[in-house]
Amino acid sequence: MRRSSVTSPAGWASKIFAAVAAVALVFTGFKLLPLAIPAATWLLSATYNSFSALQGPPVPVQTADLSGSGPGSLISTTTMPAVTQTWEGRNVRAARVVYRSTSGDTGAPTVVSGSVFTPLGEPPARGWPVVAIGHGTVGIDGPCGPSLSPWLQGALSFVAPLVDRGYAVTVADFEGLGVKGVHPYLDARTAGLNMIDSVRALRHTFPGQVSSTWAAFGHSQGGAAAWAANEQAADYAAEMRFIGAVAAAPAADVAGLVDLAEAGALNNEQRLSMAMIVESAARRHPEIDRDDFRRGAAAEHWAVLTACQGDELLQRSAAAGKLTGDDFVPRTPQAAEALRKLLQQWALPQRALSGPLSVWYGGADGYLDEEWTRAAIAEACAMGGTVTVQLEPDKGHSDVDLGSQLTWLLDRFAGQPVRNDC
Structure with missing residues (x-):
């Protein structure tokens, strides 16, 4: 039986870094999104979707609990054959979920979509621990949602190694992506709530198999979403145990x-x-x-x-x-x-942190001015909380040190001490 391990050696984090290096810029940042690789991803997705149709359509997930009505409750959940038939997705259990969430702008109930994943084996006694991933910019229209792509707009190469290690993973599409609606681009509060509710949706999809312990990881747009999820977790989802978030090159304040x-x-x-x-x-x-x-x-x-x-x-x-x-x-x-x-109004921070936060950013970021991020970190420290800061002066927006950030995140599951740079 496959069992989850919460130990997180730096060597394993480096292996994940190697696995995702080829697509990290697409998945997590602005720099390459408008250019060739996303276009190639779209062409591959269109071709693969045609092939996948021959393999059978998605079907409802039989274990799912659709009885709820609050944030994170399920409206629908279906298998993702287009994902599990890829090489990277062959060892994951995947479901596309449509679930209820909340607008960070108005507090009104919303409907969003996303994708959730677990290992194929038997879960540990307390269930698979969870990493919620905040994706970078993929677009602003409904069809841009990662859950509609066999490769999750590049995110599958990040998801699969985490699942292989024994973690359940969620990738929220964010409001207005993947389903009808208007995407509030760079509204981190809304995206953060969508990430929190994706963990609830995961637990409703596979009841009794997923832990209530979770962490968040994101870059750029998703980095701000992970930061906002950290701020809101304690009040919005007190029934779950939040242990920390990584915000890499976060679009925290772009005014x-x-x-x-x-x-x-x-x-x-x-x-x-x-x-x-x-x-x-x-x-x-x-x-x-x-x-x-x-x-x-x-x-x-x-x-x-x-x-x-x-x-x-x-x-x-x-x-x-x-x-x-x-x-x-x-x-x-x-x-x-x-x-x-x-x-x-959308800028971070908005409130004190619920748990430790690691912020990675580059001094040569061509999109986000170093001072914008530095100021947001200073405000977060003033509001109270534990913030680990990694500034790399010569690195750009998409040059994320994934190895160090994954090590930091997985050390939270292992209960390791955390450095506070405030």
Whole structure:
């Protein structure tokens, strides 16, 4: 029988790092998302979905408990043959879940989707411990959800080694991705609640087999989500035992992008993100007008810049090369202030931490200014909590030291002491 182990030697974390290195930039960051690899991922997914249809459709998970009605309760859960028929997914038990969650913006109930995984073997006596993964930017439209991709938009190469080691894993799609709705891009509070509820959904999918002990791990958009999940875990999900979170290059506070846009100083990475920020915000907030933030090549190629699939995605690299900083200069100070105010409302930290937090960030990050992250960390420390900080001055946004961060996370399961850099 396969048993879970909570020991976490650095050598094993390095093996996970090697397994995911080829796709980490796609899964976790902005840098490569608009370019060639996600386009290739979409083409492979489309081809594989056609093949997978010949292998049989998804079917309901028989063990699932659909009787609940609160956050994390299931609306539906089905098998994922397109995932388990891949080489990486051959040793995992996988389910796509549609479950109830909560908007961090309004507190209103929502419906979100995601994917959940356990090992194939017999669970340990207390159930499989859980790692909730927060994915990086994959897009802002419903079809962009990782649970709709056989490779989870690259995340499967991160999921599979964790499952092989004896952990259950969740990958929340985040509100508006994977199901109908509007995705509140970079609203970390909402994404954090979606991550917490994905753990509940996992436990309802495989009752009695999954532990209540869980941790969170994310990068970029997902890094902010993991941070927000940490802040909200104690109050929102007191029935579960939260032990810590890794926030790698977290998009904790991006309000400074508006200042750069006003100065015409957005770089290539920031321009692509700004297009998604503006489009997502305009869909939910009537005070945000797209045309106040796009002109020239940005206006001409707007649909291409915010796409996550199809021919438009294949055109993104060429379109991105035509952008300039002037294409995103707000038309009026009032327009700039409206967007800045919204991003400030979403910025982290929001409250004291529920458990230890590890923040990794790079001093050469082309997307997130080092000072933005440093300030967010200082505020989190002032609010109270344990924060381990790893700044690598020469590393960029996607150059995450996954080995050290996984070691830190898995040491939380092993009960090892944690360094506090506050």
